[in-house]
Amino acid sequence: MKAAILKEFATPLSVENMPDPVLGTGEVIVDIFAAPVLPYANEVFNGERKMLLELPIVPGTGAIGRIRAVGPDATRLKVGDWVLCDATIRSRDNATNPDITLHGLTARGDGGLHLQRYFHHGSFAEQMLIPTENAIPIGEIKTSDASKWCAITTFLVPYGGLLAANLQAGETILVSGATGHFGSACVAVALAMGARYVIAPGRNEMVLDEMVRRFGDRVIPVTLSGDPQEDQLRMQQAAPCPIDCVLDILPPSAAPSTVKAAIMTVRPYGKIVLMGGIGMHGGSGLELPYPWIMRNCITIYGQWLYPTNAPARLITLIQSGLLKLDNFTITRFPIDEVNEAVTHAAASGGAFRMTVLNSVID
Structure with missing residues (x-):
């Protein structure tokens, strides 16, 4: 061969x-x-x-x-x-x-x-x-x-994180890294699973506009400034309701402060899923405040890839027409x-x- x-x-x-x-x-x-x-x-x-x-x-x-x-x-x-x-x-x-x-x-x-x-x-x-x-x-x-x-191989990665968080229909999720290859796929899968809103932060306004054009007003775009404190405020103010879950899927090149700004937008009793590459190339890791996690009852999931039943479950989403391959x-x-x-x-x-x-x- x-x-x-x-x-x-x-x-x-x-x-x-x-x-x-x-x-x-x-x-x-x-x-x-x-x-x-x-x-x-x-x-x-x-x-x-x-x-x-x-x-x-x-x-x-x-x-x-x-x-x-x-x-x-x-x-x-x-x-x-x-x-x-x-x-x-x-x-x-x-x-x-x-x-x-x-x-x-x-x-x-x-x-x-x-x-x-x-x-x-x-x-x-x-x-x-x-x-x-x-x-x-x-x-x-x-x-x-x-x-x-082949799009299913891209969808599967963030789908594993959404399953880990047990994302429910009607919940609001923020996707950190929404304008990237896997992040944009996460937006599509979260909507297919019934998310009420998907908060989509990013610096590429053309991609953000394209997401809204493709998926409608359930996608809430947020243009990032590069200042972590300012961006955290922008994301929280853009959300029409409390953010139930934050999923980070940014690559190793991203700054830990960018990831932290997104994570800190989640509501009390909310969920965080870490799927990105922070620290993989060395350098600073992700530092989150212990008192904030404890007192707000935040649940943090680390998720690499997806469970064994995820591919078959995702295929049913595609076959039902809820998730489109032609994106x-x-x-x-x-x-x-x-x-x-x-x-x-x-x-x-x-x-x-x-x-x-x-x-x-x-």
Whole structure:
């Protein structure tokens, strides 16, 4: 099969032929039709993000494809089924605290690395081996719609945070990082889940205006000034009602003071979800006042990725029409142009934009 291989950090990916994956029990092989390219993939491949990634490797996180082969223990999946390839691979021998590898991207600790060594190669290839439980059926779709369905891999990240907070219909949420790639997806998912209002702070007024145009007056845009105290006041004053939940999904480059300003807008007895990258590159961490947390009964959730049932639940939101896949403008590249795709993704990874790698451009 043809695949894109990262042999060394800070070097271009090499497109080569390599052996097809070999099927084992508890596994499926998927023909990859479309694989998303993360906006920060270049930062991973040049070593800047310092991901736990053993080389050489076929990168690529998540995909849409069709089942090529199933193991003997598969009772529902069959050859030809369209599936989401869930990139969050969990160890099966500790249900309480499973080790995790994010397929083709990174791992959590030594156990995650051990898992990565087996499920090593990601989705920048014509075929991929994944655990049976990571092949999530999406129903019959057109081949031409495979790229569009890659949007689910973006939606899933903030959806995990919204599930952690147990966001309820009628609640108001503030999305810190709302104008970014994952933050804008969070706005869309929160609205699909029935949020009363989504407070959307950001500095890019064009993106904020576009959100209101797309989603209507349930989105409350807030233009940030860059002054934390001023911005906290702006966000609180813009909210038509108390803010029940704040979800932060800002990247590592964001200032901790920006995150703190957003968090401090939540109401007493409110919820905070931390999903961003503050501190990942070193420097100051997030400092929150202990008395404020305690006396206001604030609940704080740290959430990396999403629970095992999230992909199937999110698919039902899409199939019901509550969450639209066509929010994204998609740019597609053939696998032979993978390095051009990585460059493009870095340059155009903002709100509602997606770069997709296709094994075949139809």
